[in-house]
Amino acid sequence: MKKDxxxxxxxxxxxxxxxxxxxxxxxxxxxxxxxxxxxxxILLALMALCALILFFLKPKExxxxxxEEEIKKYEDLGMEIEKEDDEEFEIGKAMxxxxxxxxxxILMYFLGYIIGMTVGLTLMLCYVGWKVPxxxxxxxxxxxxxxxxxxxxxxxxxxxxxxx
Numbered sequence: 001m002k003k004d005x006x007x008x009x010x011x012x013x014x015x016x017x018x019x020x021x022x023x024x025x026x027x028x029x030x031x032x033x034x035x036x037x038x039x040x041x042i043l044l045a046l047m048a049l050c051a052l053i054l055f056f057l058k059p060k061e062x063x064x065x066x067x068e069e070e071i072k073k074y075e076d077l078g079m080e081i082e083k084e085d086d087e088e089f090e091i092g093k094a095m096x097x098x099x100x101x102x103x104x105x106i107l108m109y110f111l112g113y114i115i116g117m118t119v120g121l122t123l124m125l126c127y128v129g130w131k132v133p134x135x136x137x138x139x140x141x142x143x144x145x146x147x148x149x150x151x152x153x154x155x156x157x158x159x160x161x162x163x164x
Contacts, residue, residue: 002059004054004055004057004059005054005055007051007054008051008052008054008055009051009055011047011048011050011051011054012048012051012052012055014047015044015047015048015051018040018044019041019044019048022037022040022041022044023037025037025040096127097124097127097128100120100123100124100127101120101124103119103120103123104116104117104119104120104121104123104124105120107119107120108120108159108161109159109161109162110161110162110163111161111163111164112158112159112160112161112164113143113147113158113159113160113161114143114144114147115161116159116161117139117142117143117146118136118139118140118143119139121135121138121139121142121143122135122136122139125138125139
């Protein structure tokens with residue numbers, strides 16, 4: 001059995017066990033409100049669905065290796081060949097992204113939501129390879145959209161900043 005199928009079976013076992021425990025919770029504590037079993041049941045159902053998809057998903061076939069001579073022939077014709085990245089997950093890269101996000105949260109506390117999140121998102125996008133002007137523009141658009149959605153449309157105040 002392949003590794004992904006083993007993991008899928010383990011996740012299904014996990015969801016079955018915790019699904020049993022979740023079903024012991026009361027359905028609702030107040031009439032008309034979702035009870036304590038509502039959100040765990042939804043999350044467990046989504047986990048089970050993802051595990052089933054993982055179990056039945058066919059593995060991606062590897063493309064045959066292309067020699068350097070064939071690459072040069074394609075380049076002479078003006079064509080590019082995309083190479084697969086076989087990069088392993090590195091915890092250091094993930095921690096740097098998390099640090100950028102944490103810096104955005106800290107700046108949000110002191111300078112407000114728009115400035116903090118714009119800086120945090122810009123740093124993360126620049127780290128993954130975006131050019132600075134494009135990263136700043138996309139960060140501003142996303143930040144202003146979320147601000148408008150929460151603050152204006154839903155009337156949920158976002159942090160204004162302790163220093164401003």
